[in-house]
Amino acid sequence: MAKLEFSSDKKCIQTDPEETILDAALKHDIPHVHACGGNAFCSTCRVLVQEGLDKLPERNDKELALAKQLGLPEEIRLACQTKPQHDLKVRRLVMDKVDEDVILQHGEEGKPRSLGQVKKASVLFVDIADYTAFTEKTPAYDVVHVLNRYFYIAGSIIKKYNGRIIDYYGDGFLAIFGLDDDPKHAGNLISAGFALQDAVDKFDHDIHALVNRDFKIRLGAHTGNVIWGTIGITGMEKEAAIGDTVNFASRIEQANKALNTKFLISEALYRQFDKWCTISGTYEIEAKGKEGTHRVYALDRMLASMPTA
Template identity: 30%
Template sequence: MRYQITYAGINKVVEAADDLDSLLDISIRNQLPHLHECGGHGRCTTCRVRVLDGIQNLTPKSPLEKEASFLRKWDPSIRLACQTYPKGDVVLQRLIWSMAEVTSLQKELAPEGKAEERPITILFCDLRNFTPLSSKSMNFDLAYMLNRFYTAMGEPILMNNGIIYQYVGDEIIGVFGTTGGTREKNCTDAIRAALGMQYALAHLNQVELKDLDMELQSGIGINFGKAYVGHLGHPTHRQFSVIGDPVNVASRIQGKTKETGTKILISESVLNSLPENVLDTGQSFELELTGKEGLARLTEVRGFREMDTQLELQSSLHLMLDDQDKFASLFYDKVFSISPETRSLFKRNMTDQGRLLTHMLSGIVYTLARPDHLVEGIRALGRNHQAYGVTSAHYPVVRKAMLETIDQVLGNNKTQNTMTAWTESLDFILKEMQQSQS
């Protein structure tokens, strides 16, 4: 007996012949982008779907799904696609569309109606000269500028497993480590995000805001400490909240970037969380912070002493995928030029295939910030490609075509470090994919 799986929102209907494939398997088999960061093992919730019709045609929840549903207080219509097997017609909607949405899922695990003390890293970023800029700009231009600023500056926070906590006027606040992680990792993630924000702002000024005759600048302050995290407020309207002295201190540190003429300042608690000689630091300051006794030791951060692979990948990804269809088209043209026989592997619409490629590439870069899911996700990718007919002989072709495409698309925007980072990362990814097939 055959039955239909309908994907609401994209007007896609596919068929299934039995109950041996999960909803996630069916998406993958039909080459539909469907996030599954952990590789479909029920250890994350990125493959979740909302069932709009046919919920009676699904298998009962597995123990893994029951646990996830209980912790996140899902209503019965939400199911984990990797744990759910259809037995009849189903209409569903994918709930997580991009990797940028994944880190926001951490908010679900914050306690309801109370707050728990957790060690976290807080990043405050302020847009410089916003008041004079706003007085000189039309409302439309101002709204455009702020939206572009929030997008460009928010992406590095999300790429580094941080949560965008708040937008306050011309300020953006990121939080790292609300659901765990080591002190060193959370502080490193915040610093990498801050450096990525500086790169993103430079690109924003050079390309997207050039015609508006304005240049944005920012100051970033980072602090580490124990704060209270939870969903607080009226019972009918609780909001994710982070409260405590470390948050206020991070804001004060950001304010000191104006006084010191620096772009990124970190507290002593952040500096002490990292091994020596990891950071390229500049000036150090002993300054008073409003509301705090004594002097606070603040340190300017200029970068990492050695190449940080994640930062290189993250900073180049948005440039590579600015035109996703063009990137995919170039890649497949190179694949077919190097190995014409590979054309036989692609029987579906190449535009859809290209979007699946860029979706996968973006997903891997984001998942680098969550290494506990990384290897399993890549190996699942390898098994999926084996089912498509990909063999070990195809991997050198993919490697050569991908590196040539990256080099061509980035052009003058690439550096030696950029290409080294992509080469090393691609070698790791392809090795893990091949191991899953052995």
């Protein structure tokens, strides 16, 4: 017999080697959700293994197939398929009907919603300098035309360097490098940032002739862990990156305006490429939600020999 503790229910029960976590939970009146009837067709019975993961048997074929489909990390197991042989502490992740409905939502292609995962990635925020003045003094048709042209150019560059634009917010966008687990994500971001600046310099010349307005951008970047997953209700869901790394990158980008800089990056990012990039300045900034001051670097140019890793 093994001891099975449900931390979410503050209950500890006994289970035998042939019982699944789900079977043991239901036998002891723990309301463990299992929408597909315990056949590994859904993942509503999922649990987070808090203690004893190293002593669990490997996933069987049915669990492994669903785990691969959803990208489940090792510590998330299907209660309907997992038979603990030793003491185990778990937390139920689907607690009620609302949780169940969220899990069972599907995207436009009918695929299960992706779960939250921690990714090592580099985050780039880009916005347009003096955007309000640009829109107020430019005809509506030209505003939309210019933005579509700009986003097309920017998107092509981000894609070229294996990044992905995951959100637009009026005058700017958020791009993530490393969602594909590419270990070169930091270098790719730096390269993309410089390439984007060069492209916008040419773009500015072309646009100025069209609407007689300057078009400049500001970039801010940081690197670290991000939480990646699907959020939102059916029909309005989207994949999103959240967490401190994303928030800090946003704050860095916003600091450009006060510092009169164009391309600011965090110290964590700069330390990886300080031998391959020149800077025009070093600054200490405060960031909302973070204590103290934080050093950022204004990138000037990239040297030809900069590596991509």
